[in-house]
Amino acid sequence: MNSETLYQFSTLTVILLLLAFYGGTYLMTLGIRKKNEDADAYMVSNHRIGFGMGAASMTATWIWAASFYAAATSGYTYGVSGPIHYGLWGALMILFIYPFGRRFRKLAPNAHTLGELIHARHGSSSQLILALSNVLGSVISLMVNFTAAGALVSVLSPLSFQAGVIIAGVGVLFYTLWSGFRASVLTDFAQLVALMAIAIVIIPAVFFAMGGPSELVAGLDNLTAEQANFFSSEAILQQGAPFFVAVLAYAIGNQTISQRLFAVNEDHIKPTFLTATVGYGAIVIGLGMIGLMALTLGVQPLDGNMNNLIPQMVSGYLPPVFIALFFILVIGSLSSTADSDLSALSAIMMADVYGKNIARGKADPKRMLLVGRLTMITATMVGIVFASFSLDILVMLVFVGALWGAIVFPVIASCFWNRVTNAAFTTSVLVAMVLFCAARFELVDLAGPGGLFFELLASIGGGVIIGLMVFGFLGRTAGFIAGTLALIAMLIFATGFLRDYTVLLASLTAYGTSTLVCVVMSLTSRQENFDFATIGDRVGDYDSHEAEPDAGEAIPASAGLAAQR
């Protein structure tokens, strides 16, 4: 099957599909809309979102359009293990954050952003570094999702790329603007149900339409030895390892995750994140299998573009109704992520920028709402412009990835270790960024002692990643032992070798450097140890709330605002 073109919908059909999707989503939000929205609810609902809605929202948010395309590309490129090396690590990003999430929630039960917690712990400079990394991440995500909408519309219909970008941008803004996070969570559920139902149908449909398991096994002859090997070292080093390194960074650096950590019922954090882990993994790995099927059949991606693989397979083997379902699948996934990014950005501007750094304890909830809505409008415009002009964001992406890696240890350590100081946090991130650039862009000669220097830092970074992961689940002693063993293994196996993989080397350097600087500066500081109990008092709601049936008396507005320091 090597079709020269993809199935084409008429302009009217595509417009009707988009109208049905965005119109239906908008109608859903009318059911929860209030004339006077509450600023806190606009950011995190009522802090009591149930397990079902929380898990649905977490899963839908984490699945973006690129998840399908990249998983299929991974299956096509790396063969049998390819979809696993994309989907598994992406799923683990959700899993590994929840032990830390429970700690964040315990320290600041009424927070809206992770930045608020860091502000209460350290002050503005550390908080704004975190907020900046969150903002950059969400803007990039918005742009990528709008780009995916434009690409999908342009390949499956006569409509232009720009038309697809604008329709998606305006459609998402339209249903998210008024109710913010509440609208995002509610629509996430509907979008997830749709995309799961479609994935459940499409994967077996393509599989059996292409000839079923016997055809797949027969096609294994088309694979190289590495592609046919489930334990392919090439797949691990090229696809799995860089993703593994990013597991904690993506979760810490992403406000869409923190927002849900602070929104779901505290007792349900664990089942919510476990379910989202399995849900994300199953959908994404499953759709990645379509890439593997394409590989075994010897399909060549149309125009050499890997993103055409899934549309090509669906278009080539299934009737038009499945192509319409696939269209909704992608639009649903990108919209659920984009609305979460808009909610995340608005919460950062409302709480981190306006609440903590402009109003400074005198935040007006109505003005906060205005800030949030203006942020959504501005962010949508920025996303549309960036996507429409297909701007090259590679450099931005590289820096955001490094920033996320650099903040992982300082953020986590700040929530567990009372000796970490604001200066240690800020300095460690800045030094890590400088050394990351030196390694990533090979500003120093990596062939000589310079290479060894960075490999030593990267080895520390490797130890930190493993140590933190184990620490999250098994505690300090186990984390320390695992981290030390990983460090020793890295020193033995990575030195003289890792310098050939500069992306991996630079990422690990960011982790290692920030940890080293943060620990040394904290240990040498004479600052008084921090009292974690004060964080809960410093981070609170902005609105006055009516008493919940089981929550005691209503808190006067002045008391709520007074809590904001």
Add this chain to the structure above:
Amino acid sequence: MTTLFAFYVLIWPALTLGVLALICRAVWRDRRKAREEHRELV
């Protein structure tokens, strides 16, 4: 080999179906509980 590969491909939509059922059931319970407590679902 054929059975193994069929399982390898089809286990993911099966898992997705399981998670979908779990989430739908949980949302139904969330909705019922929210109504009992006279509060909104989100």
